[in-house]
Amino acid sequence: MKYAAPTSVEEAQSLLAGDADAKVFAGATDLVPQMRAGRPEPSIAIDLKKIDRLMALGDNGGSWTIGAATPTSSLTGNGAFSGDLPGLSYAAGLIGSDQIQNRSSLGGNLCNASPAADSVPAMVVNDARAVIAGADGTRTIPVADVVTGPGSTCLGDGEFLVEIEVDKPTANTSDAYLRMIPRTEMDIAVVGAAARVTLDDSGNCTAATIALGAVAPTVVRVPDAETALVGGPISDESLAAVAAAASAACNPIDDKRGTIAYRRQVAGVLAKRAVLQAAERVQNGGAA
Numbered sequence: 001m002k003y004a005a006p007t008s009v010e011e012a013q014s015l016l017a018g019d020a021d022a023k024v025f026a027g028a029t030d031l032v033p034q035m036r037a038g039r040p041e042p043s044i045a046i047d048l049k050k051i052d053r054l055m056a057l058g059d060n061g062g063s064w065t066i067g068a069a070t071p072t073s074s075l076t077g078n079g080a081f082s083g084d085l086p087g088l089s090y091a092a093g094l095i096g097s098d099q100i101q102n103r104s105s106l107g108g109n110l111c112n113a114s115p116a117a118d119s120v121p122a123m124v125v126n127d128a129r130a131v132i133a134g135a136d137g138t139r140t141i142p143v144a145d146v147v148t149g150p151g152s153t154c155l156g157d158g159e160f161l162v163e164i165e166v167d168k169p170t171a172n173t174s175d176a177y178l179r180m181i182p183r184t185e186m187d188i189a190v191v192g193a194a195a196r197v198t199l200d201d202s203g204n205c206t207a208a209t210i211a212l213g214a215v216a217p218t219v220v221r222v223p224d225a226e227t228a229l230v231g232g233p234i235s236d237e238s239l240a241a242v243a244a245a246a247s248a249a250c251n252p253i254d255d256k257r258g259t260i261a262y263r264r265q266v267a268g269v270l271a272k273r274a275v276l277q278a279a280e281r282v283q284n285g286g287a288a
């Protein structure tokens with residue numbers, strides 16, 4: 001296996017071009033354990049962390065640009081970012097330990113395509129966009145469309161993720177992410193639930209987005225829960241409808257971390273709590 005450390009997007013592209021066994025990486029916190037577990041080594045391991053654009057966190061006024069290889073600790077450690085997107089920041093801060101977060105990236109979390117990836121539901125509810133470089137230039141697609149199944153993405157040969165764009169929330173809007181793991185930390189989500197809500201000045205919900213992780217091959221949006229919230233206050237009735245819709249939307253597996261019935265139950269509970277936390281953040285005027 002060769003190692004390469006390009007310093008530009010173009011250089012990375014030329015290393016990838018024409019070599020289907022070449023692979024880019026950021027923190028390698030997924031890549032190295034996977035190789036140790038027996039997955040084939042790439043012909044060239046292309047380190048993205050020497051490319052300034054991929055290591056940046058940019059405040060564009062109305063949006064944030066997150067370099068695909070930017071360490072997750074740069075997100076959680078940025079007060080303005082965490083204030084704008086507290087749910088996404090919290091999700092990034094759940095990934096592994098401090099040591100892992102000094103290496104791990106949102107780009108790697110997304111492109112590794114684990115159904116249990118913590119940051120992906122939080123990116124999806126915030127309508128994040130993925131900027132992908134390839135031989136024909138760059139294309140931008142919803143983050144929600146990147147993962148096509150466990151371990152697989154829509155990225156074609158020679159393509160890699162350059163950055164993730166997320167708009168700052170509009171007025172009276174906030175997000176939240178919660179997950180259930182069998183122990184207190186350093187474990188994989190049994191269920192993850194993200195919510196973003198907008199409330200008007202009377203406390204009525206005018207927009208809502210809810211997404212679940214670890215309960216299906218890819219992140220699941222829950223439109224019935226979103227519809228149940230919009231048009232009225234966050235109430236016991238609307239939250240019960242959110243929980244029922246989230247449980248119904250799951251298509252989970254049975255494994256050592258949880259049964260199908262358990263995952264369905266927990267998805268409902270977490271979706272409800274994530275909505276409540278996002279709404280509390282709106283009412284408190286920011287992160288809580």
Ligand SMILES: Cc1cc2nc3c(=O)[nH]c(=O)nc-3n(C[C@H](O)[C@H](O)[C@H](O)COP(=O)(O)OP(=O)(O)OC[C@H]3O[C@@H](n4cnc5c(N)ncnc54)[C@H](O)[C@@H]3O)c2cc1C
Pocket residue numbers: 023024025026027028029030031032033048068069094095096097100103104105106107108109110111112116117118119155159160161162186187188189
């Ligand atoms: C101890 C430990 C604890 C962990 N805990 C959690 C956790 O709680 N929650 C969680 O979600 N994950 C967890 N993980 C998994 C991992 O840390 C995360 O998925 C992390 O975000 C991966 O980022 P990375 O930069 O290290 O990815 P890498 O390992 O560098 O890459 C992962 C995959 O994505 C591909 N890739 C990376 N960057 C790009 C790019 N720009 N374009 C195209 N493809 C790319 C790589 O080729 C590889 O296939 C844990 C891992 C460890 C070792």
